[in-house]
Amino acid sequence: MKKFIVLLLVVLLFTSCGMGWEQAKKDLKSDLGGGIDREIAVMNLYTGEVVWEFSGIAYISDASETGDFSVIFRDENGNTKKADFIGLFYGIQSLEK
Numbered sequence: 196m197k198k199f200i201v202l203l204l205v206v207l208l209f210t211s212c213g214m215g216w217e218q219a220k221k222d223l224k225s226d227l228g229g230g231i232d233r234e235i236a237v238m239n240l241y242t243g244e245v246v247w248e249f250s251g252i253a254y255i256s257d258a259s260e261t262g263d264f265s266v267i268f269r270d271e272n273g274n275t276k277k278a279d280f281i282g283l284f285y286g287i288q289s290l291e292k
Contacts, residue, residue: 231252231253231254231291232251232252232291232292233249233250233251233252233253233289233290233291233292234248234249234250234289234290234292235247235248235249235250235253235255235266235268235287235288235289235290236248236287236288237266237278237280237285237286237287237288238285238286238287238288239284239285240284240285240286241284246280246285247278247280249266249268249278250292251268251269252268252269253266253267253268253269253289254266254267254268255267255287255289259287261283261286262281262282262283262284262285263280263281263282264279264280264285264287265277265278265279265280266278266280266287
């Protein structure tokens with residue numbers, strides 16, 4: 196009975212907040228699917244110059260923060276790669292396709 200109550204609470208939590216449920220689904224898809232199809236641009240925040248661009252399956256590491264982030268992506272051969280950007284002058288723009 197206790198397991199049923201916990202399961203019911205979890206289901207209610209996700210269904211009661213539409214955006215929370217959508218975000219949970221998106222996170223699960225990203226985690227299990229190896230990323231989401233995105234267009235990513237890394238910019239120098241001082242000059243506005245784009246220093247790196249990527250289009251394809253990728254995700255931004257959970258440990259990322261402004262000025263220190265990692266993008267994990269698949270290259271044209273399907274190999275997983277990681278691009279690290281360190282420095283307070285870097286910013287990232289990520290758009291889901």
